[in-house]
Amino acid sequence: MTNQVNVCGADAPELAGKHIVLGLSGGIACYKSAELCRLLVKAGATVQVVMTEAAAQFITPVTMQALSGRPVYSSQWDGREPNGMAHINLSREADAILVAPCSADFIARLVQGRADELLSLLCLARPVDRVPLLVAPAMNREMYAHPATQRNLAQLTQDGATVLGVGTGFQACGETGDGRMLEPGELLEDLMAFFTPKVLNGQRVLVTAGPTYEAIDPVRGITNRSSGKMGFAIARAAREAGAEVTLVAGPVSLTTPRGVTRIDVKSASNMLSAVAERAQSASIFIATAAVADWRPADPSLQKIKKDGSGQAPQLAFTENADILASVARSPAALAGRLFCVGFAAESHDLLENAQAKRLRKQVPLLVGNIGPDTFGQDDNALLLIDAQGSLELPRASKRSLALRLVVEIARRVPAHAPAGQNTAPA
Ligand code: CTP
Numbered sequence: 001m002t003n004q005v006n007v008c009g010a011d012a013p014e015l016a017g018k019h020i021v022l023g024l025s026g027g028i029a030c031y032k033s034a035e036l037c038r039l040l041v042k043a044g045a046t047v048q049v050v051m052t053e054a055a056a057q058f059i060t061p062v063t064m065q066a067l068s069g070r071p072v073y074s075s076q077w078d079g080r081e082p083n084g085m086a087h088i089n090l091s092r093e094a095d096a097i098l099v100a101p102c103s104a105d106f107i108a109r110l111v112q113g114r115a116d117e118l119l120s121l122l123c124l125a126r127p128v129d130r131v132p133l134l135v136a137p138a139m140n141r142e143m144y145a146h147p148a149t150q151r152n153l154a155q156l157t158q159d160g161a162t163v164l165g166v167g168t169g170f171q172a173c174g175e176t177g178d179g180r181m182l183e184p185g186e187l188l189e190d191l192m193a194f195f196t197p198k199v200l201n202g203q204r205v206l207v208t209a210g211p212t213y214e215a216i217d218p219v220r221g222i223t224n225r226s227s228g229k230m231g232f233a234i235a236r237a238a239r240e241a242g243a244e245v246t247l248v249a250g251p252v253s254l255t256t257p258r259g260v261t262r263i264d265v266k267s268a269s270n271m272l273s274a275v276a277e278r279a280q281s282a283s284i285f286i287a288t289a290a291v292a293d294w295r296p297a298d299p300s301l302q303k304i305k306k307d308g309s310g311q312a313p314q315l316a317f318t319e320n321a322d323i324l325a326s327v328a329r330s331p332a333a334l335a336g337r338l339f340c341v342g343f344a345a346e347s348h349d350l351l352e353n354a355q356a357k358r359l360r361k362q363v364p365l366l367v368g369n370i371g372p373d374t375f376g377q378d379d380n381a382l383l384l385i386d387a388q389g390s391l392e393l394p395r396a397s398k399r400s401l402a403l404r405l406v407v408e409i410a411r412r413v414p415a416h417a418p419a420g421q422n423t424a425p426a
Pocket residue numbers: 208268287288289290291292293320321322323324325341342343344345346357
């Protein structure tokens with residue numbers, strides 16, 4: 001690896017260049033489709049809305065036209081298409097068709113291959129190997145749980161469609177249970193994940209993130225300014241790339257990325273135990289956490305009170321174990337079954353410090369960044385160091401850096417190797 005500039009470092013909207021046919025079938029969840037459409041457009045996609053007659057009972061085509069910036073289609077007899085074949089034209093240009101909401105009736109129609117209205121017709125007419133179909137079910141909990149619906153969803157999956165999950169909770173009908181359409185932000189994330197190349201398929205990734213908190217007494221402690229955003233972004237990107245991901249998080253209030261198993265810890269010792277338990281069954285370990293190097297040697301069980309003398313209490317410190325270094329020296333890592341990635345938060349001389357840290361921690365890949373420039377921010381700049389040299393990933397959002405970093409990690413770990421079968425890192 002030589003010093004080179006990341007050509008796609010600039011933050012292009014994530015769905016730029018993607019053309020999505022957003023299909024709406026009849027259901028109260030249509031109100032969420034307006035927001036979903038907005039999010040898709042904001043993410044850079046062009047959106048062509050197609051609505052069934054029933055969907056138009058819940059939300060007007062005018063709303064969807066205004067939000068998508070394109071006239072809405074709802075009839076196969078639409079005269080706007082010069083060749084009169086809206087079902088062919090609309091399905092051929094799509095990168096994906098997303099039906100959200102997908103009602104119980106519409107699911108049944110898809111399963112039967114019905115073609116008597118535009119949306120089911122264009123789903124049937126789509127080239128199956130080139131235009132993926134994703135459906136976001138939305139219905140009453142009894143309808144969702146009914147064997148007919150479950151049978152239809154299984155058949156739909158078997159026919160090559162991607163059936164997205166459903167939310168649980170209070171439903172418009174007043175009942176509570178499974179069957180709510182996922183929230184617009186969740187559907188956007190699922191679509192982004194769908195488009196992400198599965199470069200980490202079969203890998204088991206363990207990530208540490210955030211700060212640690214070292215208690216002085218029951219109400220005070222020592223922590224640091226790490227927000228955990230980079231680690232959470234990496235966990236999400238690794239999951240989207242097909243890995244099974246466990247995230248060991250210090251005290252942060254970030255939302256757990258979808259599909260990621262999260263273990264909350266407080267202190268460096270808690271983090272060490274959580275990691276030690278799981279590292280040997282992982283195939284990739286990514287240590288992004290800003291672990292406290294020191295902890296108060298003798299934390300007080302009661303709040304330390306001022307004694308009126310004006311003297312500050314004397315605190316003695318004990319060094320914490322180095323989690324990354326201990327994992328990097330574990331049998332799995334030494335045997336090449338566990339690929340370790342370290343981070344280095346520096347304040348100066350990034351290249352020299354990061355190179356030295358890589359050797360000291362004995363990891364194949366170390367990612368350097370300037371701590372004060374990134375703590376708490378949504379963007380960052382990374383310097384990747386391995387045995388071959390260094391690679392700069394210029395300033396960009398943590399989200400896009402995480403996606404890029406996952407690809408760089410996958411390049412160094414044989415793709416599609418079953419977990420535990422990695423060859424020794426370069
Ligand atoms: N790390 C760790 N356990 C520690 C300290 C650090 O696992 N007790 C990991 C971090 O998660 C990171 C890497 O080691 O991946 C480097 O952390 P950093 O704080 O930059 O380095 P230190 O080892 O603490 O060295 P120094 O503070 O002297 O720069």
